[in-house]
């Protein structure tokens with residue numbers, strides 16, 4: 001994806017001012033029960049989201065990244081209350097919305113909106129664009145000033161479409177245009193929080209940046225707050241103020257964008273970052289730093305003990321298998337859950353013997369990466385000696 005318009009400095013400046021908290025999530029869980037037999041007894045649960053804490057401040061963009069199956073979409077659906085959480089709490093503008101029922105949530109539906117990944121599936125093909133974008137007004141019984149049609153046409157212009165598109169049907173539009181229609185619909189009621197689940201991943205790479213830029217411009221114009229979910233960092237890297245990295249239902253790192261890019265601390269973050277192509281010619285050697293993760297994300301039905309990433313991590317030692325690392329603020333604005341973080345002092349220096357899985361994982365990591373931290377270097381030597 002090409003560069004988005006905003007400069008790094010502008011976003012960093014915006015992030016640095018402490019702003020009011022709009023959304024606060026504590027200990028959030030979403031477990032899907034697995035039932036079996038005639039009596040449909042519960043025999044287990046898919047722990048899609050398994051205890052996460054974060055806040056979103058007014059006017060900021062929080063990017064949420066992680067591989068497929070890490071629980072990002074579930075998190076998005078739970079914080080917008082499209083699904084009920086199993087545990088934990090969600091506060092919006094200081095109000096506890098964790099257990100609000102449909103009627104209780106109705107007024108909040110104006111303030112919290114969601115944009116979905118699939119611009120083809122999320123628009124009803126039998127409805128005109130006018131009908132689709134005006135639906136929120138009908139559902140909420142809102143009559144905008146100047147009438148619905150005028151407001152819808154204004155919204156279409158706002159997202160870069162023509163007001164003449166009002167009577168057309170979704171099939172007449174390209175993927176990028178359809179996503180603009182989805183954005184117009186989400187913005188109709190002037191929401192305070194927009195949760196966008198993979199908003200551009202179904203689109204052609206050439207138009208991904210256009211849609212992300214549009215969202216960025218609209219944020220400035222309308223004072224929106226975003227949570228943008230993506231499976232890799234390339235989409236969110238230029239527009240996020242802060243980024244949360246999710247792995248198997250947990251947040252493993254949460255940091256200001258610049259801290260995350262300059263010095264990622266969780267090995268999983270580092271692996272995700274190494275998968276993003278680097279356009280900078282000065283870093284031509286970067287390709288050799290690519291970290292390949294072995295296998296898929298383990299099952300969220302029975303996640304690995306201790307640190308959930310230990311089965312794929314090249315730094316994992318015994319403590320990683322036995323003790324879950326807490327999400328700690330190791331540097332201001334950078335929270336990490338790791339016993340052996342990158343770019344920071346080892347949190348369990350006494351524990352140096354690598355697990356077998358780590359030795360195997362290390363084979364997929366270039367020497368350059370392993371050599372970056374003295375602790376890893378020592379551990380990889382141990383691994384080599386162990387063989």
Ligand SMILES: Nc1ncnc2c1ncn2[C@@H]1O[C@H](COP(=O)(O)OP(=O)(O)OP(=O)(O)O)[C@@H](O)[C@H]1O
Pocket residue numbers: 032046047048066067068069070071072073074075231300
């Ligand atoms: N309704 C459901 N019932 C049972 N399991 C579910 C349900 N929804 C999601 N899951 C499971 O929860 C886990 C997390 O899924 P989720 O879609 O939230 O992940 P994700 O990180 O958004 O991945 P993707 O990018 O593929 O959507 C997966 O193992 C998924 O199979």
